[in-house]
Amino acid sequence: MGDFSDRVFAVVRRIPRGKVASYGQVGRMIGAPRSARYVGYALRANPAPGQDPADIPCHRVVFKDGSMATGFAFGGPGEQRKMLEAEGVAFDDEGRVVMEACQWDGRETSAGEEGEYPLAPPEDFDWARELGEDD
Secondary structure, three states, rough: OOOOHHHHHHHHOOOOOOEEEEEHHHHHHHOOOOOOOHHHHHOOOOOOOOOOOOOOOOOHHHHHOOOOOOOOOOOOHHHOOOOOOOHOOOEEHHHHHOOOEOOOOOOEOOEEEEEEEEEEOOOOOOOOOOOOOOO
């Protein structure tokens, strides 16, 4: 794959069981805001989908409103939902992930080490200023 896809896969591998991230969130975490569509393209070509530690758990990536792509490449949204439910992800009555409860905060706790390590900038991070878009 390319550098962009490799960065997407690296972030998606860090999403813990029982949590989800949005396509846009993954894009921001790799330093490519406004690239949600391209994150989806990368995940569609996922060479190792699944739930094992060596896999790339693309089923844990959903739209920002918690809905799932109808074209989920590895079995459709029904299969994606089944995989997420098996991990404890909650869904609302409309079939969307309850993002308030299940969205990954981008932090990871390493086994054997204390503390959390951010994989994303703080919530108050000013992307526009950082990208030189402040006019």
